[in-house]
Amino acid sequence: xxxxxxxxxxxxxxxxxxxxxxxxxxxxxxxxxLLVIMAAIAVFLIARAIPALQANTASFLTELTxxxxxxxxxxxxxxxxxxxxxSSFLALIIATPIAIGVALFISHYAPRRLASFLxxxxxxxxxxxxxxxxxWGIIFLVPFMRGPSQFxxxxxxxxxxxxxxxxxxxxxLVGSLVLAIMIxxxxxxxxREVFLQAPKLQEEAALALGATRWEMIRxxxxxxxxxxxISAAMLGLGRAMGETIAVALIFPATFTISFExxxxxxxxxxxxxxxxxxEANDIGRGxxxxxxxxxxxxxxxxxxAARWVxxxxxxxxxxxx
Amino acid sequence: MSAVTxxxxxxxxxxxxxxxxxxxxxxxxxxxxxxxxxxxLWLVISNGLARxxxxxxxxxxxxxxxxxxxxxxxxxxxxxxxxxxxxxLISVPIGLLTAVYxxxxxxxxxxxxxxxxxxxxxxxxxxxxxxxxxLAFWILILGMPFSGWAxxxxxxxxxLPTVVRSAEEMLMLVPNDLREASYALGVSKWRTxxxxxxxxxxxxxxxxxxLAIARVAGETAPLLLTVFFTDSINEDPFNGPxxxxxxxxxxxAARPNDTAIDRAWAGALTLIVIIMxxxxxxxxITYWRSPARKR
Numbered sequence: 001x002x003x004x005x006x007x008x009x010x011x012x013x014x015x016x017x018x019x020x021x022x023x024x025x026x027x028x029x030x031x032x033x034l035l036v037i038m039a040a041i042a043v044f045l046i047a048r049a050i051p052a053l054q055a056n057t058a059s060f061l062t063e064l065t066x067x068x069x070x071x072x073x074x075x076x077x078x079x080x081x082x083x084x085x086x087s088s089f090l091a092l093i094i095a096t097p098i099a100i101g102v103a104l105f106i107s108h109y110a111p112r113r114l115a116s117f118l119x120x121x122x123x124x125x126x127x128x129x130x131x132x133x134x135x136w137g138i139i140f141l142v143p144f145m146r147g148p149s150q151f152x153x154x155x156x157x158x159x160x161x162x163x164x165x166x167x168x169x170x171x172x173l174v175g176s177l178v179l180a181i182m183i184x185x186x187x188x189x190x191x192r193e194v195f196l197q198a199p200k201l202q203e204e205a206a207l208a209l210g211a212t213r214w215e216m217i218r219x220x221x222x223x224x225x226x227x228x229x230i231s232a233a234m235l236g237l238g239r240a241m242g243e244t245i246a247v248a249l250i251f252p253a254t255f256t257i258s259f260e261x262x263x264x265x266x267x268x269x270x271x272x273x274x275x276x277x278x279e280a281n282d283i284g285r286g287x288x289x290x291x292x293x294x295x296x297x298x299x300x301x302x303x304x305a306a307r308w309v310x311x312x313x314x315x316x317x318x319x320x321x
Numbered sequence: 322m323s324a325v326t327x328x329x330x331x332x333x334x335x336x337x338x339x340x341x342x343x344x345x346x347x348x349x350x351x352x353x354x355x356x357x358x359x360x361x362l363w364l365v366i367s368n369g370l371a372r373x374x375x376x377x378x379x380x381x382x383x384x385x386x387x388x389x390x391x392x393x394x395x396x397x398x399x400x401x402x403x404x405x406x407x408x409x410l411i412s413v414p415i416g417l418l419t420a421v422y423x424x425x426x427x428x429x430x431x432x433x434x435x436x437x438x439x440x441x442x443x444x445x446x447x448x449x450x451x452x453x454x455x456l457a458f459w460i461l462i463l464g465m466p467f468s469g470w471a472x473x474x475x476x477x478x479x480x481l482p483t484v485v486r487s488a489e490e491m492l493m494l495v496p497n498d499l500r501e502a503s504y505a506l507g508v509s510k511w512r513t514x515x516x517x518x519x520x521x522x523x524x525x526x527x528x529x530x531x532l533a534i535a536r537v538a539g540e541t542a543p544l545l546l547t548v549f550f551t552d553s554i555n556e557d558p559f560n561g562p563x564x565x566x567x568x569x570x571x572x573x574a575a576r577p578n579d580t581a582i583d584r585a586w587a588g589a590l591t592l593i594v595i596i597m598x599x600x601x602x603x604x605x606i607t608y609w610r611s612p613a614r615k616r
Contacts, residue, residue, distance in 0.1 A: 023511035030418030031436040034485070037478060040437050041446070041454045048457040076332075084368070103348020109347050118351070127596055129539025130448075130568045132589045135574045136361045139582065158395050181357045212340035233447065242447020244542035245556050246572055256548070270449045274542055285461065292453040296446070303445035307438065 033041035045293040047239035060290065064255050066272065068287035069280060075287050077269070077294050079255040084268040084295070087172055087247070090261065091179035096233050103229075108217060115249025119192060126185035134249035135177045142169040142250065149173060149262050164263035168252060172266030175250040179243055183236035190235065194228030195221055222280050227309050234306035238299045241270070248274035269295045362593075368589025372583045378591075390580045394588050396554040397569035400469055401595070403558040404565055405538050405550065407473030408480055413530055415477075417486030417519075423485070424492040425514055443482040451478040460547065467549035469558030471577035475543035480533045482487030487529025491522040523607055531555065531603035535596045541567035566592045 063076020
């Protein structure tokens with residue numbers, strides 16, 4: 001941090017602010033570099049995707065198969081995008097209620113002294129690397145979920161998502177479960193912060209009027225926190241979509257479009273990149289980069305929407321405070 | 322607390338039931354969330370210890386066949402340490418300067434707001450996309466080889482937003498009185514920042530950086546695309562494929578035989594130990610320094 005300012009000192013030693021200019025430029029430049037990196041990600045992904053897309057003999061947006069390494073490359077994002085979106089939403093549906101419960105537990109139920117420690121335990125879930133969840137998933141969760149999956153298929157098979165003739169261990173359900181575990185901490189952490197900011201006076205007023213704890217939460221905490229929880233869930237959704245290694249190990253990597261989450265369906269853009277990169281040739285790499293570009297754009301939009309909701313909430317919070 | 326008349330309690334039977342029901346659900350949610358953490362840690366420790374020995378820590382996988390026992394992760398540990406160190410070398414100065422811009426120089430103009438916005442957006446860039454970017458830019462377009470350095474660049478993209486955000490928070494905690502006292506003594510702005518603001522925020526920044534390192538140390542996807550694989554020891558991060566611990570776990574986990582799975586668990590244990598130590602160190606630094614300094 002020191003070199004940033006002291007080297008240019010001699011150059012502008014006698015100017016108005018003595019080295020202030022260069023230091024200001026360096027820090028402004030670093031900020032601009034950040035914007036440049038974001039733009040460069042898009043530019044270079046596009047640059048490498050174009051040749052592969054031109055060589056593609058099928059429609060990139062609708063084709064389901066992925067034969068990018070063939071002499072007549074034929075690949076499309078269809079099945080992958082479908083799998084990415086469905087598995088992420090499934091993870092979100094599993095994780096969000098639990099995360100809200102965890103957040104409420106830490107903000108309003110747990111004993112004060114333990115609260116920060118318990119919050120730290122939940123944060124530890126986020127510290128476990130993706131690849132470890134993947135290993136845990138294939139060695140432990142896949143065999144463990146065989147029974148419950150079969151049960152769901154036997155007795156609830158009439159519900160379309162649990163249908164299908166062949167129940168497999170490495171299913172979209174198991175992948176989504178692992179994704180749910182991985183996005184739970186971020187949703188819980190943001191929801192917790194929002195719940196803690198809920199106006200104390202309103203809470204106390206509700207309790208003073210004889211409300212039970214749940215009624216107080218329903219009337220003052222949840223309405224206040226709703227936008228925050230929504231954006232937290234969207235950030236979690238973005239995480240789930242970009243999650244790579246765990247699902248690369250667990251998903252069956254098929255190219256089908258089916259809502260049967262217990263059968264051998266399930267793949268995602270990110271998992272396909274991790275699984276396909278090793279044997280990809282030049283066009284194949286370009287094709288994977290093209291799919292990564294789609295992932296980048298989807299997550300960008302989701303994140304922007306989430307941040308927009310959060311920034312609106314901050315203004316509400318200031319009004320309320 | 323206050324005296325509640327019996328009548329009120331009698332009519333609140335349903336309400337009490339709901340209240341207790343929700344309380345039970347909330348407790349249950351927390352319990353459910355802890356189950357996978359306990360399960361993962363338990364399995365990693367119990368399975369990882371089988372191969373967590375000196376051979377594992379000091380040997381590479383060179384000349385170890387697919388079905389052989391033995392072998393180790395020395396090459397992967399070296400690779401991870403080098404890649405993470407290089408990534409920090411890139412992202413800490415840039416991140417710190419960006420935070421300085423946001424807190425000290427940025428007026429509330431469009432540039433500051435867009436940088437601040439994109440720092441948030443950057444946190445959401447999937448790690449695999451960061452890897453693809455370096456792959457496209459550094460390896461495919463510039464024609465550079467797979468290397469630890471390429472992996473470090475990809476990791477630094479993931480580290481940057483975390484470093485900026487934590488450093489920004491710490492800089493904002495520095496009381497304005499300190500800055501004004503420094504200006505009053507005729508010290509220029511940049512010297513005030515370098516000599517007064519940054520040292521005051523130093524421990525907080527170190528904590529933030531360590532948490533950022535802990536976050537990227539476990540990233541696999543960007544390494545897969547930029548560092549590639551090797552079974553041999555490559556101590557030079559600028560030349561040729563390297564290995565990384567997360568990559569090692571991924572590689573071994575995808576092999577179907579038990580000796581490889583044992584190595585994968587041991588690798589996972591090593592990785593978690595490194596990450597937990599970083600987390601713990603970061604917590605201890607804040608714990609020790611904050612009461613003495615009152616921020």
